[in-house]
Amino acid sequence: MVESRKKEKTVSSGSIMQEAISIAMKENDYGLRLLALRDICQALSKAGEIERALDMVKEMGKLSVFLNPEAVSEERTFALSNISKALVEIGEMERAKEITKEVLRIAEGSGGEALGNICGVLARIEEVEKALDIVEEVNEVILPSALSGISEQLIKIGKIEKAKEVLIKALDAARIVSSDIYRISALKDVSLALAKAGELEKAKRVIEDALGIAVEVHDRTKYDTSHVFALLDVVEALAGIGEIERALDIAKEVNLDRARVHAFSNISEALIKDRKIEKAKQIIKEALNITKRLSVGWVRSVALSKIYVALRLIEQAQGPISVDMEEEPKKEEQPKKRGFFKRLFG
Numbered sequence: 001m002v003e004s005r006k007k008e009k010t011v012s013s014g015s016i017m018q019e020a021i022s023i024a025m026k027e028n029d030y031g032l033r034l035l036a037l038r039d040i041c042q043a044l045s046k047a048g049e050i051e052r053a054l055d056m057v058k059e060m061g062k063l064s065v066f067l068n069p070e071a072v073s074e075e076r077t078f079a080l081s082n083i084s085k086a087l088v089e090i091g092e093m094e095r096a097k098e099i100t101k102e103v104l105r106i107a108e109g110s111g112g113e114a115l116g117n118i119c120g121v122l123a124r125i126e127e128v129e130k131a132l133d134i135v136e137e138v139n140e141v142i143l144p145s146a147l148s149g150i151s152e153q154l155i156k157i158g159k160i161e162k163a164k165e166v167l168i169k170a171l172d173a174a175r176i177v178s179s180d181i182y183r184i185s186a187l188k189d190v191s192l193a194l195a196k197a198g199e200l201e202k203a204k205r206v207i208e209d210a211l212g213i214a215v216e217v218h219d220r221t222k223y224d225t226s227h228v229f230a231l232l233d234v235v236e237a238l239a240g241i242g243e244i245e246r247a248l249d250i251a252k253e254v255n256l257d258r259a260r261v262h263a264f265s266n267i268s269e270a271l272i273k274d275r276k277i278e279k280a281k282q283i284i285k286e287a288l289n290i291t292k293r294l295s296v297g298w299v300r301s302v303a304l305s306k307i308y309v310a311l312r313l314i315e316q317a318q319g320p321i322s323v324d325m326e327e328e329p330k331k332e333e334q335p336k337k338r339g340f341f342k343r344l345f346g
Helices: 013-025 030-046 050-065 069-089 093-107 113-124 128-135 143-156 160-175 180-196 200-215 226-240 244-253 257-273 277-291 297-318 339-345
Strands: 005-011 321-327
Touching: 013 030, 013 050, 013 297, 030 050, 030 069, 030 297, 050 069, 069 093, 069 113, 093 113, 113 128, 113 143, 128 143, 143 160, 143 180, 160 180, 180 200, 180 226, 200 226, 226 244, 226 257, 244 257, 257 277, 257 297, 277 297, 277 321, 297 321
Parallel strands: none
Antiparallel strands: 005 321
């Protein structure tokens, strides 16, 4: 057995993001580069790095030469919708309105995710009726999340009763989504919105429903990771409603490295919001060490972008962190067979 060597290294969110961008830009498969840039843009938006996020949108646009322009446009529009959401969160309403108009121009009638995203922004800028009109255009998969987004923004502008009314519709819509995987994602969004509306017990019941569905999602082949990402939605919701230990228990049983990075990053963000910085640092350090095993470029790029937001929040609270970075061969674990559900749920 070869012992892994360790050395202490100070890492910063800036260096992590720069590495993520560098890896993405070197990806020779343009479709995978597009996906990596989309996730990077989402992370930058979430962190309030608006100009850098817009730079990523421009890079995505350049890929229209190599890929289906419609597919590129769809991903760029989704990225722009996330930027618009970020702008309202930092109070830049005029810029948010400008980008929202652009998203609506491109996406209206598409029924896709960008349109669902922008409904929440419209609610935040006091165009609630327009948001509720547009939400009728989105498809069944997007509808619960779009309604949840509207509800969350209504809460932020003090329209609590209206928010709860919208949430009832969101929950009804989530429960009839035909795909198990998408239903879990929809229930996650509804659960988080319910918690923000002060309906914590109902939020817990909703995510228990999602967990029950996730347990029954089967592997089709060893490469089918749908069950893993279904569990990630459950982890995100549990962390978001304060059920940190349960979220951690599930995350530790996820045996796909890139998925575990995603789960640990979400949990770390939740801990930071709860001012549990030391615990958040411990978890994000573990996530950073996992990335050393990721040998596929775009996978590593996406994983680093997930870590970036939590790491940036930690820095804002306490400054850069030092990590014992394990030096070992890069080899991403494959998810184990469904037996790990039995260990987890008995």
